[in-house]
Amino acid sequence: MGATLPVEVLTIGTELLLGFTVDTNAAFLGTTLADAGVAVTRRATVGDEADDIRAAVDAALTRTGLVITTGGLGPTRDDITKHVIADLLAMPLEFDELLWASLVERWARMGRTISESNRSQAMVPRGGVVLPNKWGSASGLWLEGPRGIVILLPGVPFEMRNLIQHEVLPRLAERAGDHVIRSRMLRTSGIAESSLGERVADLSDVIAPLTIAYLPDLTGVDLRLTAWGLPASEADGRLDAAAALLRERVGAWIYADGAMDLAEVLIAECAERGKTLAVAESCTGGLLGARLTAISGASAVFLGSAVTYSDAAKSAMLDVDATLVQRDGAVSPLVAEAMVRGVVARLDASCGVAITGIAGPTGGSEEKPVGTVWFAFSVGGAVDSVKVIFPGTRPEVQARAVQAALLGLLRRIRGAAVPGGTMI
Amino acid sequence: MGATLPVEVLTIGTELLLGFTVDTNAAFLGTTLADAGVAVTRRATVGDEADDIRAAVDAALTRTGLVITTGGLGPTRDDITKHVIADLLAMPLEFDELLWASLVERWARMGRTISESNRSQAMVPRGGVVLPNKWGSASGLWLEGPRGIVILLPGVPFEMRNLIQHEVLPRLAERAGDHVIRSRMLRTSGIAESSLGERVADLSDVIAPLTIAYLPDLTGVDLRLTAWGLPASEADGRLDAAAALLRERVGAWIYADGAMDLAEVLIAECAERGKTLAVAESCTGGLLGARLTAISGASAVFLGSAVTYSDAAKSAMLDVDATLVQRDGAVSPLVAEAMVRGVVARLDASCGVAITGIAGPTGGSEEKPVGTVWFAFSVGGAVDSVKVIFPGTRPEVQARAVQAALLGLLRRIRGAAVPGGTMI
Numbered sequence: 001m002g003a004t005l006p007v008e009v010l011t012i013g014t015e016l017l018l019g020f021t022v023d024t025n026a027a028f029l030g031t032t033l034a035d036a037g038v039a040v041t042r043r044a045t046v047g048d049e050a051d052d053i054r055a056a057v058d059a060a061l062t063r064t065g066l067v068i069t070t071g072g073l074g075p076t077r078d079d080i081t082k083h084v085i086a087d088l089l090a091m092p093l094e095f096d097e098l099l100w101a102s103l104v105e106r107w108a109r110m111g112r113t114i115s116e117s118n119r120s121q122a123m124v125p126r127g128g129v130v131l132p133n134k135w136g137s138a139s140g141l142w143l144e145g146p147r148g149i150v151i152l153l154p155g156v157p158f159e160m161r162n163l164i165q166h167e168v169l170p171r172l173a174e175r176a177g178d179h180v181i182r183s184r185m186l187r188t189s190g191i192a193e194s195s196l197g198e199r200v201a202d203l204s205d206v207i208a209p210l211t212i213a214y215l216p217d218l219t220g221v222d223l224r225l226t227a228w229g230l231p232a233s234e235a236d237g238r239l240d241a242a243a244a245l246l247r248e249r250v251g252a253w254i255y256a257d258g259a260m261d262l263a264e265v266l267i268a269e270c271a272e273r274g275k276t277l278a279v280a281e282s283c284t285g286g287l288l289g290a291r292l293t294a295i296s297g298a299s300a301v302f303l304g305s306a307v308t309y310s311d312a313a314k315s316a317m318l319d320v321d322a323t324l325v326q327r328d329g330a331v332s333p334l335v336a337e338a339m340v341r342g343v344v345a346r347l348d349a350s351c352g353v354a355i356t357g358i359a360g361p362t363g364g365s366e367e368k369p370v371g372t373v374w375f376a377f378s379v380g381g382a383v384d385s386v387k388v389i390f391p392g393t394r395p396e397v398q399a400r401a402v403q404a405a406l407l408g409l410l411r412r413i414r415g416a417a418v419p420g421g422t423m424i
Numbered sequence: 425m426g427a428t429l430p431v432e433v434l435t436i437g438t439e440l441l442l443g444f445t446v447d448t449n450a451a452f453l454g455t456t457l458a459d460a461g462v463a464v465t466r467r468a469t470v471g472d473e474a475d476d477i478r479a480a481v482d483a484a485l486t487r488t489g490l491v492i493t494t495g496g497l498g499p500t501r502d503d504i505t506k507h508v509i510a511d512l513l514a515m516p517l518e519f520d521e522l523l524w525a526s527l528v529e530r531w532a533r534m535g536r537t538i539s540e541s542n543r544s545q546a547m548v549p550r551g552g553v554v555l556p557n558k559w560g561s562a563s564g565l566w567l568e569g570p571r572g573i574v575i576l577l578p579g580v581p582f583e584m585r586n587l588i589q590h591e592v593l594p595r596l597a598e599r600a601g602d603h604v605i606r607s608r609m610l611r612t613s614g615i616a617e618s619s620l621g622e623r624v625a626d627l628s629d630v631i632a633p634l635t636i637a638y639l640p641d642l643t644g645v646d647l648r649l650t651a652w653g654l655p656a657s658e659a660d661g662r663l664d665a666a667a668a669l670l671r672e673r674v675g676a677w678i679y680a681d682g683a684m685d686l687a688e689v690l691i692a693e694c695a696e697r698g699k700t701l702a703v704a705e706s707c708t709g710g711l712l713g714a715r716l717t718a719i720s721g722a723s724a725v726f727l728g729s730a731v732t733y734s735d736a737a738k739s740a741m742l743d744v745d746a747t748l749v750q751r752d753g754a755v756s757p758l759v760a761e762a763m764v765r766g767v768v769a770r771l772d773a774s775c776g777v778a779i780t781g782i783a784g785p786t787g788g789s790e791e792k793p794v795g796t797v798w799f800a801f802s803v804g805g806a807v808d809s810v811k812v813i814f815p816g817t818r819p820e821v822q823a824r825a826v827q828a829a830l831l832g833l834l835r836r837i838r839g840a841a842v843p844g845g846t847m848i
Contacts, residue, residue, distance in 0.1 A: 015637075016450075016454075016467075017454055017464045017465065017466070017467060018454045018455065018458050018464065018605070019450065019451035019452060019453060019454020019455035019456075019458070019464075020451075020454070020637070020639070020648070022446065022448060022450075023446075023447060023450060023451070026440075026443065026446075026447060027443035027444075027445070027446045028443060030440075030441055030443020030444070031442065032443075034442050034443070039442075040441045040442065040443075041441065042441070042468065042469070042470055042471075042476065042480075043440075043441060043468065043469040043470075044467065044469070045450070045467040046465075046466055046467075047465065052465075052466065056466075059483075213439075213444070215444070279731075281710070281713075283717075284714070284717075285710075285713045285716065285717025285718070285722075285726075285729075286710030286711060286712065286713025286714040286717065286729055286731060287710060287714040288710065289705075289709045289710025289713075289731040289733070290708070290709050290710040290714050290822075292709065293707075293708075293709025293710065293731075294709070294822075296784075296785055296786065298709070298733070299733060299734065302709075302733050302734075303733060303734040303736065303737050304730070304731050304732045304733045304737035304741060305709075305729075305731035305733075306728070306730060306731070306741065307703075307710060307713040307717075307728050307730070307731060308728045309713070309717060309722070309723060309726050309727060309728045309729075310723065310726075310727045310728060310771075312727065312772070313728035313771050316770050316771055316772075317728060317730065317741065346740050346741060347740055348736070348740075359717075360720075361720055362720065394720060398714075398718075
């Protein structure tokens with residue numbers, strides 16, 4: 001690892017220890033600070049107990065001299081973070097008239113009268129800097145003393161994130177200097193992690209000191225390149241070069257660079273080519289439509305979806321021949337093809353996809369086990385169908401089927417060859 | 425807090441510190457251990473550095489004498505947890521022939537030959553107990569010495585959870601005795617957190633030593649009652665009594681007891697009453713269908729959904745009069761009612777709901793701001809419509825609209841009065 005500024009994070013709250021809340025703040029702090037060249041070297045969670053908070057901050061100051069705490073800044077008696085840390089740093093609390101005035105005004109704007117119990121929120125440790133919280137009522141605090149810096153932030157994720165971005169990072173970046181920890185993500189789908197590994201494993205030495213991580217989930221495998229503690233310009237140059245090498249090897253499976261969702265890529269490509277989309281879903285129950293309409297601007301491309309969960313609905317909404325369903329079963333290539341033909345004709349769309357399968361946990365048979373899904377694609381009048389058997393639980397099969405439908409549609413619209421004979 | 429066994433949790437992995445992975449193990453451990461009477465009193469995360477792991481385990485043993493670690497048990501050189509802790513506890517590593525034989529066999533069953541580098545996974549600290557891992561290759565370890573107990577578990581969530589359930593909890597429960605930390609959840613929807621608070625605030629003293637927590641999310645507000653460290657039978661009795669008190673006050677908004685999803689409740693009530701459901705969606709794009717079909721067994725009730733995202737689709741799939749859409753706009757009471765009539769007729773359903781709205785971020789106007797959603801319900805032939813303006817981002821408006829549709833349908837099917845004139 002190169003030169004980075006170390007920081008310890010302390011999250012405070014009995015709720016977190018008991019697991020009633022998943023600590024998403026921790027992950028946000030890790031990635032956001034890293035990009036500013038600040039490395040979280042240790043993280044701890046304690047309950048709302050004065051002794052525990054005090055001991056944890058004390059130990060962290062001794063180790064790194066830079067601590068960020070979240071939580072325990074509210075107006076109730078549970079909220080003791082500020083009092084404990086002010087005492088530890090020997091910075092006695094003083095009433096801040098300006099801060100109080102801003103709180104009174106904030107409450108007035110919401111048409112409410114502030115209560116006296118909120119006065120504790122206007123107490124500031126002597127010599128501390130108030131980090132104004134425009135997103136809530138608990139201000140952040142920047143406390144700097146002979147032993148180091150303690151930054152106190154509220155635990156509400158929305159408020160904490162805004163304070164980090166607007167108040168904390170600009171102050172920390174000065175101290176971190178030019179060194180950053182920076183990542184680049186290449187998103188793949190339709191290829192197994194082990195196959196990806198075989199194709200790119202030998203690049204590890206070539207791209208060093210950058211590292212490569214494989215991050216599989218239900219939608220595919222993301223490849224993450226990371227530069228650790230390099231000057232920003234060098235990090236970017238090396239990341240560009242490494243990404244180009246990966247594209248040479250496995251570009252056929254890469255659908256996006258960065259954080260783009262596959263549905264977003266598909267919508268953008270359809271919009272560019274003036275194509276419209278219609279969808280027919282059975283076992284995915286509306287998830288494919290939901291993925292598409294989660295993208296703002298989907299309305300330029302996506303016309304609609306027929307979620308035909310029952311056999312009768314397939315006939316009523318998509319004109320699928322009921323005798324065909326009876327003969328072949330709902331999960332069959334001809335029914336999938338009839339579904340996509342039906343929805344494309346009904347909605348007068350230029351492209352379409354149909355999904356019919358067995359998501360489980362019941363409904364499987366020896367011939368058609370749970371996870372069996374037939375897809376039919378219609379692009380420019382040409383219709384084809386493909387079968388895949390997905391592993392996993394009901395929601396996993398559903399999520400994988402939706403991703404496969406998006407990928408198959410994108411490939412056909414691009415007219416891109418399917419590498420290695422992969423079916424979707 | 426009553427009598428409970430304290431434990432500290434140490435999660436190990438540089439990935440966790442950098443925020444590339446959200447630490448879901450922590451929340452699982454918190455809730456699962458609490459229910460067995462074991463309270464997590466402190467949690468820490470360190471990277472894959474020997475000094476940091478050693479110092480963290482050392483400090484935790486001094487504080488509580490009981491530590492669970494997760495992560496760092498794999499076969500690669502990053503995985504140093506076992507070596508560091510064996511050294512700290514002065515329990516030298518020894519090769520375990522039986523464990524090695526079971527690993528060789530496990531690999532053979534998968535049709536693979538184990539590599540020599542895996543031999544490190546068969547090294548066991550002298551005097552340690554192997555916790556067999558049937559779900560992966562890294563065994564857990566139970567190390568007991570003069571300073572206390574350290575339990576080493578793999579970091580892979582699926583493996584960790586199974587080892588906790590099958591190997592760790594039975595051993596810990598013996599030591600925790602009869603005392604448990606136990607919770608009961610009552611789920612509400614359609615009422616604001618502050619209104620709930622006003623109706624039940626005075627009960628806090630009545631139900632003590634039980635505590636009550638308000639947990640708001642996009643689907644409503646959950647009320648969680650918790651008994652801390654009481655004998656199991658006393659905890660259950662007190663929780664039953666407190667839940668009954670809450671039902672008296674706010675029962676009209678409680679849709680479920682425990683972890684049941686609103687869609688699950690609706691499907692169950694429809695099945696019981698022999699009713700079938702059809703759905704028409706616009707701005708929610710398929711999410712309502714997806715919520716319903718996420719429930720295994722939905723096929724007995726849910727027939728299908730018409731996701732009519734474009735205006736043309738509303739006519740083509742639901743026979744909505746195009747001139748009506750032109751005159752009133754797609755987000756209007758008459759269009760919502762025409763949509764629900766259309767889908768109920770097409771699918772021959774006994775109940776239905778239609779959603780049409782502006783999820784944002786674009787598409788709003790002064791008259792119809794972003795968040796405006798019209799619902800139409802059809803139950804037993806009677807059709808009515810309701811407007812709600814939801815706050816939040818696009819996905820938040822979508823999630824709130826889906827929940828409101830489910831709630832409105834459930835209330836109408838139950839024939840329950842809507843308390844306080846709430847619209848849905």
